[in-house]
Amino acid sequence: MLSCKEVNRLCSEEHDRPLSLSEKINLRMHLAICRACTNFRQQMKFLRTATRRYREGQRGPADD
Amino acid sequence: MNDSAAGRIDWNDPSIARIRRDMLRFAQLQLRDAGAAEDMVQEALFSAMKYEASFAGRSALKTWMFSILRNKIVDHIRKSSREIAGADLVDGSAEGGDDFDALFDQRGHWNPEDRPPTWADPESSLSQQQFWDVFDACLNRLPAKTSRVFMMREFLDLETDEICAELGISTSNCWVILHRARAGLRLCLDRDWFGREGAAC
The missing domain is CATH 1.10.10.10 (Winged helix-like DNA-binding domain superfamily/Winged helix DNA-binding domain)
Known part of the structure; x- marks a missing residue:
């Protein structure tokens, strides 16, 4: 079973490289029983959404 | 001002000044160097004016200008990163x-x-x-x-x-x-x- 710390690392790295099958399975098993890491993963995804928005200049209320 | 016809951007429109201000903030955040950020934004604006015919109007003007700015910053980083x-x-x-x-x-x-x-x-x-x-x-x-x-x-x-x-x-x-x-x-x-x-x- 992966520790929360290891899961944190995978939740970041999945944005930079494809995870292996065993990493995906282990991640899914951990997330099924850990609310804190599930939140962490969603927050990593939210950061990606926010940076995408930012880099297109769509920062803040729509103004054009 | 977001005229869909290519090559008809009104560069004196106040919205351009707002986009420029946002571009400057973005560049400063990327480079942490006010002088270099100013240069990048200036270069990006020149490019945008020069190639305005290539703005198809399919995307928002701001998105298009930000993509030009990003390319300028990437070039700058490529040149300077070896330092x-x-x-x-x-x-x-x-x-x-x-x-x-x-x-x-x-x-x-x-x-x-x-x-x-x-x-x-x-x-x-x-x-x-x-x-x-x-x-x-x-x-x-x-x-x-x-x-x-x-x-x-x-x-x-x-x-x-x-x-x-x-x-x-x-x-x-x-x-x-x-x-x-x-x-x-x-x-x-x-x-x-x-x-x-x-x-x-």
């Missing part, structure tokens, strides 16, 4: 290490008080100006070198392989630095914007 020693980056990344390790117990589980809580409706934050002010402040709080790698990955959309090659660091180091950047940003947003509610593990 940053890879060793410095590696050392810099090790600095924040203890902070994040302190969130976990010896077995690598979250300390009860450090468990990430649920963020209430984060999507709605994206349309609030105050959120972006906090976001900027959090980005600026990242160590400079960590921030540089994060910016290259997330804002300039470079692949990790290219970032490593540009900065002369290993791929796994790059992943470690990106993880630190994201974890630092998450912690800062949690503390300064979303507040804390606590979550069960």
Whole structure:
């Protein structure tokens, strides 16, 4: 079973490289029983959404 | 002013000044160098004027101008990144290490008080100006070198392989630095914007 710390690392790295099958399975098993890491993963995804928005200049209320 | 016909952008429209101001803020955040940021924005505006015929009007004018600016910044970073020693980056990344390790117990589980809580409706934050002010402040709080790698990955959309090659660091180091950047940003947003509610593990 992966520790929360290891899961944190995978939740970041999945944005930079494809995870292996065993990493995906282990991640899914951990997330099924850990609310804190599930939140962490969603927050990593939210950061990606926010940076995408930012880099297109769509920062803040729509103004054009 | 967002005339869909190519080559008919009114460069004197007040909206251009607003876009320019946002471009400047973006460039300053990327480069942490006011002079270089000003140069990049100037170059991007010249390019936009020169190639306005290629603006198809399918995307928003602002999005198009930001994509030109991003390309200018990427070029600038490619030219200047060799000045940053890879060793410095590696050392810099090790600095924040203890902070994040302190969130976990010896077995690598979250300390009860450090468990990430649920963020209430984060999507709605994206349309609030105050959120972006906090976001900027959090980005600026990242160590400079960590921030540089994060910016290259997330804002300039470079692949990790290219970032490593540009900065002369290993791929796994790059992943470690990106993880630190994201974890630092998450912690800062949690503390300064979303507040804390606590979550069960």
